[in-house]
Amino acid sequence: MNLNIEAEKQNTYDAIVVGTGISGGWAAKELTEKGLKTLVLERGRNVKHVVDYPTMTKDPWDFPNAGRLTPEDLKMLPVQSRTNWIGQDTKHWWVNDLENPYTEKKPFDWIRGYHEGGRSIMWGKQTYRLSQMDFEANAKDGVGVDWPIRYNDLAPWYDHVESYIGVSGQAEGLSQLPDGKFLPPMELNCVEEVFRDKVAEKFGRKITIGRVAHLTAALPHDPSRGVCQSRNLCSRGCPYGAYFSSNSSTLPAAARTGNMTLRPHSIVHSIIYDEKKGKAVGVRVLDAETKQEIEFFAKIIFLNASTLGSAFILLNSVSNRFPNGLGNGSDQVGRNLMDHQYRTGAEAEIEGFDDKYYIGRRPNGIYIPRFRNIGNDKSTDFIRGYGYQGGGSRDSWARGVAEMSFGEELKESLTSPGPWKIGITGFGECLPYSDNRVTLNTDKKDVYGLSTLTIDAEWKANEKAMRKDMRVTAAEMLEASGFKNVSMYDAPNNIGLGIHEMGTARMGRDAKTSVLNKWNQVHEAPNVFVTDGAAMTSSACQNPSLTYMALTARAADHAVSELKKGNL
C-alpha cells in the first residue's frame, strides 16, 4: 500500500504531454515555461538536434545505389514508400509498417514518424494562417459543426508562434490568407516573377513566395539557430537548425526550463479516468523496450499524439463512464477525418530565359492563395477552394535519358542547365464527413499486443469536382502567361497522402456534436486537452501545422490559468 503510494508520487507531475511532434513540442515548451513540472512522453527513440541526424551532411555519392531503397527496405515500408520520396537519406525517419499495422477499408496512406520530434523533422515547412472566412465556413455552408472560435481568437497566438519559430514570407494584405510576423521573403526566380506578373495582370490573382518556417534572418531570442543555407536537404535534419522542428526549437526550450522530463520509448495507450473524482488522472504507458506497464499521473493531460494517434488513445480509453472511449459521448471521436488533396495541376516550358539561372536549392516554392468562391468568384460545382504550390526551375541532367543523343554530344549538352519548366499543384480543402472515420480494431494487434485502427475514408463529390478545377485552372493560368507545351497531370492521390490528416476529435460549441470545446478541452473531461490535428473542425486549404501550434499555445495558456484558479 505504502509502496504504491510512493510509486504514484514518483510518477506524478503537474502536466503530461503525449507526443513530441509539432504540437507536442509546443505544449512542452509553453507548459514548462509557465512553471509546470511536465512529463513528455514519446513512443519512439530520442532524436537530439544535430547529434542524431546521421545523414545531414552527406553528399550524393556517399549513398550506395544513388540513395535508392533496396527491396528489403521496401518490404518494411509498404505504406510509407507510397510517398515515393523516401531514400537512404531519410529512411530512418519513417515507421516500420509491419510493426505498426492498420486496416484500410479503402486506401488511406498513413505516413508516420515515431521518434522524438515526430514529423516536425520531415515536414514541408509551409506555414499559413487560416482566415476569418475559414473559421466561418462550416456555419455559413451548413457543413459539419461551427468552429467555436474565430480568427481574432487565434490571431495573437499565430503572432506568438510565428515570432518564436521564424517564418519567412511576403506580406500581401489578403483577407483569405492573413499576413503574419515575417522574416524576409525568399526570392522568386526569373520565370516565377513572370508568372506572378502575368497572373496578376490577366486574372487579378496573387502569386507569392511560399511562407516557410525557415530562418532568412537571425532570431535574436534563439541564437542556437542559423540562417538557411539553401541546401534543401532539410528532411535529413538541418545542422544549422535553420528550419523549425521540435528538435531544433521547442524541445530544447522546454529542457532549458529544468521542468521537463522527456521519456522515450513510452507508448501511451490509454488515459486513466477516476470515476470517483470524475476526471482523468493520468495515462497508461507501455514501455516499448521493457514491455512494462507504467502509470503516470498529472493534473492536466495534453494529447499531441497526432490526429490518428490521439483518436486511438481516446477510443482505447474505455471505462464505465466512457464505454466508447474517453470523451466520446458525442460519438464524434474518430469521425470527420480530413486531409488535403493534391498532386494534380499543370506544367509548362518557358522560352526566353536561357541566359538566366539561380544559385542555391531553395527549400520553398511559389504559393497561389485561394481565389475560388471568394468575392465575385463563384464555382457552381463545389464549395470552398484550393491554393496552389509549385515553382519554376531548369531541367537537370536527368533529362539526358530522354535526349536523342549519347556520347560526347550528350555529355556536352548536359553540362548546361536544361530548359526552364514551371509546374503547380493544387492543395484542396476536404469537407468533414461523419462517415470518413477511424474505429478501434480490437482483433488486429500490433507488435506490442495493442489494438489497432481501421480507417475508412475517401474523397467525395465535392473534392472530386474541385480536383477537376484544380487541374484545368492551373493549365489556364500557365497558358495565359504565354508559356509553352502546357500539360495537365493528375497523379494518384489516396486520402492520407497529403499527410495533413485531421479532424478526428473536432472542436465545437456543443458537447453533443463535438469532442472539444473552444479551448481544446475534452467537453466531458476538461483536464484533457487535444491540440493536434484531431481538433480541426474544418480543413481549410492551407497547410495546417501553424494552426496546430497556435491552438496548442492558446490551450496551454488557458490550462495554466484554469489550473491556477483551481478549476482543473
Add this chain to the structure above:
Amino acid sequence: MNRREAIQRASLVLGYALTGPAIVGVLQGCKASPELTYKPVFFSEDQALLISELSEIIIPKTSTPGAKDAGVPGFIDQMLKEIYTKEQQDDFLKGLAEFDADAEKEYGDHFALCTPEQRTALVKKHHDAAFSKGVDLGSTAWWNAGGGGKTPFIVKAKELTILGFFTSEPGATKVLQYNQVPGPFKGCVPLAEVGKAWAT
C-alpha cells in the same frame, strides 16, 4: 567468338603471333582487354565488360572524366544486385544477351571486343530504334533507373549510366558543379556568372 578465336584474329590484324607471357595471360583471362577496373558482384566477367564499355560509349572520357573514371560500371553492377528484383534482373540480363548477340551478328564479335567505331554504331542502332518507337519517359524518367521498367535494354543502360555518373563525385563536381552549402538563395542571376549546370 571465343577468346581463342579473338587471339587468332588479333594475331592476324597485328601481323604477328602473341607469344610468351602475354598469350598465357590472355588465355587465362587474367589480362583480358579491355580490362575490368572493378570486381563485379552481380555480372559475369563478360557481362561486366560489356556494361563497362557500353557505359563509356554513353558518357565517354573527354577533357573531363567519363563513365569508367566515375565508377559507373561498378555502380550498375551493384544496382542490379541490390536494387533490382529477380524479375528485373532477368529482364536486364536478357536484354544484355540480345544486345551482345546483335554485336556478334553485325560484327562477328562480342560488343566489348568490337572496335570503338563498331561499338558506337551498334549503340546508335539500338538507341535510334528505341527512340523511334517513342519511349515514354515522362518528366520523372530518372526514377525508372531504380525500377527497371518496361523500357528497352539500351534505355535502361543509359538511365543507369546517367544516374550513376551524375551522382558520382567526378560527375557532379568535375563535369557539372556541386555545392553542398550554397548560402542564401539567389533567384535570378546571369548564367554566365554561374557557369555549368548544378549537379543538385
